[in-house]
Amino acid sequence: xxxxxxxxxxxxxxxxxxxxxxxxxxxxxxxxxxxxxxxxxxxxxxxxxxxxxxxxxxxxxxxxxxxxxxxxxxxxxxxxxxxxxxxxxxxxxxxxxxxxxxxxxxxxxxxxxxxxxx
Numbered sequence: 001x002x003x004x005x006x007x008x009x010x011x012x013x014x015x016x017x018x019x020x021x022x023x024x025x026x027x028x029x030x031x032x033x034x035x036x037x038x039x040x041x042x043x044x045x046x047x048x049x050x051x052x053x054x055x056x057x058x059x060x061x062x063x064x065x066x067x068x069x070x071x072x073x074x075x076x077x078x079x080x081x082x083x084x085x086x087x088x089x090x091x092x093x094x095x096x097x098x099x100x101x102x103x104x105x106x107x108x109x110x111x112x113x114x115x116x117x118x
Contacts, residue, residue: 036060046079047079052080056078059075059078
């Protein structure tokens with residue numbers, strides 16, 4: 001069971017990949033969430049700090065459950081302009097990406113082998 005859950009977290013598309021009905025249902029839900037987000041915040045993007053992200057999610061959840069639109073002041077109080085933008089060394093990112101790809105390439109090959117034997 002843990003393996004199955006780990007696989008779903010790692011590759012959620014496996015849950016609906018061969019199920020067109022489920023895929024359509026998910027697409028419909030995503031479209032509805034997007035529409036609600038636009039209606040709630042009047043934008044499709046909000047940038048804030050990690051400390052306030054839960055509050056933004058809470059405002060959105062309250063809106064979707066009660067259809068009560070938050071005031072501009074409520075929203076503005078949860079948005080903080082970023083003062084510093086940090087970056088990462090590209091070399092370390094490339095190394096991590098190579099490791100990630102090696103691990104998943106092996107999984108892909110195993111899956112392909114299993115599929116050809118079915």
